Amino acid sequence: MSIKKISKDEFRLVVDKLIGKGNVFGVKSKGDKFDYGQLESSKELRLDYDVTLQPPKKYFQPPVETLVTYQGQGNYNSQYDCEKFVLIGVHPYDMIAINQMDILFSQDNYDSHYFARRNNATIVACDVVNASQNVFASSMNTAVVKDGFDVLLTDIGDSYIAEAATQKGEELLALAQKAGEATKDDLHKRQAVWDKNKKELNKHQLNCSVTYLPKLLERAYNNPIWEEKAKTCFSCGSCNQVCPTCYCFNVQDDVNWDLKSGKRERAWDGCLLDGFTKVAGNHEFRNNRADRFRHRLYRKGKYVPSKIGGQIACVGCGRCIGACLPDIANPVNVYNKLIDDIGII
Numbered sequence: 189m190s191i192k193k194i195s196k197d198e199f200r201l202v203v204d205k206l207i208g209k210g211n212v213f214g215v216k217s218k219g220d221k222f223d224y225g226q227l228e229s230s231k232e233l234r235l236d237y238d239v240t241l242q243p244p245k246k247y248f249q250p251p252v253e254t255l256v257t258y259q260g261q262g263n264y265n266s267q268y269d270c271e272k273f274v275l276i277g278v279h280p281y282d283m284i285a286i287n288q289m290d291i292l293f294s295q296d297n298y299d300s301h302y303f304a305r306r307n308n309a310t311i312v313a314c315d316v317v318n319a320s321q322n323v324f325a326s327s328m329n330t331a332v333v334k335d336g337f338d339v340l341l342t343d344i345g346d347s348y349i350a351e352a353a354t355q356k357g358e359e360l361l362a363l364a365q366k367a368g369e370a371t372k373d374d375l376h377k378r379q380a381v382w383d384k385n386k387k388e389l390n391k392h393q394l395n396c397s398v399t400y401l402p403k404l405l406e407r408a409y410n411n412p413i414w415e416e417k418a419k420t421c422f423s424c425g426s427c428n429q430v431c432p433t434c435y436c437f438n439v440q441d442d443v444n445w446d447l448k449s450g451k452r453e454r455a456w457d458g459c460l461l462d463g464f465t466k467v468a469g470n471h472e473f474r475n476n477r478a479d480r481f482r483h484r485l486y487r488k489g490k491y492v493p494s495k496i497g498g499q500i501a502c503v504g505c506g507r508c509i510g511a512c513l514p515d516i517a518n519p520v521n522v523y524n525k526l527i528d529d530i531g532i533i
């Protein structure tokens with residue numbers, strides 16, 4: 189697969205060509221913040237962003253989607269949203285979160301709705317240029333990414349190094365007619381960006397190796413920190429909603445007045461919300477805030493890792509830290525306090 193050097197002006201031309209062909213989503217400014225949205229022009233694209241308000245997961249798992257419509261008497265129709273699209277500007281930590289979703293949505297029951305979108309996507313990832321206020325990807329080994337994308341862009345000053353990882357990526361780079369092969373010197377510059385990001389995307393330092401977290405949590409279930417932190421938790425679910433690795437959903441039927449036809453929808457849910465574990469008979473398995481608060485950290489650091497080969501399901505984007513009004517959601521603060529209390533063995 190090719191590795192090219194593309195001037196920034198030429199990359200803008202590539203983006204405009206893509207916009208002329210179909211749906212292109214990318215990172216745009218939103219006031220003094222950034223978020224993903226549909227691009228009307230390459231001028232809107234901001235690859236110098238620090239972090240987006242929402243992660244890109246909404247393009248693969250929308251906040252609300254119709255899975256099935258039905259007319260009664262066995263007349264069911266699966267609904268697929270199948271248009272091809274290009275997604276530009278995915279940071280390494282968010283790309284790693286998507287890679288984790290790919291594993292999770294293909295396990296147990298293969299999720300054809302998720303993969304209809306995933307297979308129709310061409311993802312252009314990009315290395316971080318400006319660190320956000322709360323990123324800690326360096327601590328989580330997610331500051332650089334090696335796979336999952338179709339193209340990886342790295343800003344080396346006057347140009348990008350663009351590496352194609354798939355055939356879709358090669359086709360995209362072919363639109364850059366003036367781009368040449370990257371030289372050894374260009375690749376050294378790219379390596380320097382990676383080395384810097386591995387060290388400097390670290391506004392919160394985890395005081396242990398990320399691989400130690402499942403073991404730490406094995407010994408932390410009855411620690412007082414869960415009650416202490418949960419005292420000020422609003423159960424608002426914001427930490428779930430902004431997280432690129434949270435993928436829980438609820439499924440509900442919306443039946444029409446004829447009581448025969450309707451649709452089955454699924455929508456994002458969150459383990460911090462009261463009612464998340466409520467089942468028939470009004471039974472609720474985690475009806476106190478401390479249990480819910482603990483569950484989120486266990487989910488990131490122990491339960492999901494056991495399903496995805498030990499990868500920790502927190503990629504250090506820092507979004508939950510900014511989204512939590514009482515400032516209790518920072519996973520590093522919780523894990524470091526547990527290390528202080530329990531130690532490392």
Ligand code: SF4
Pocket residue numbers: 427430431432433434488501502503504505506507508509519
């Ligand atoms: S837990 Fe927080 S820092 Fe970790 S991936 Fe989720 S939102 Fe980002």
Ligand code: SF4
Pocket residue numbers: 420421422423424425426427428460511512513514515516517
């Ligand atoms: S930890 Fe913070 S963001 Fe999460 S539910 Fe509680 S108050 Fe809301």
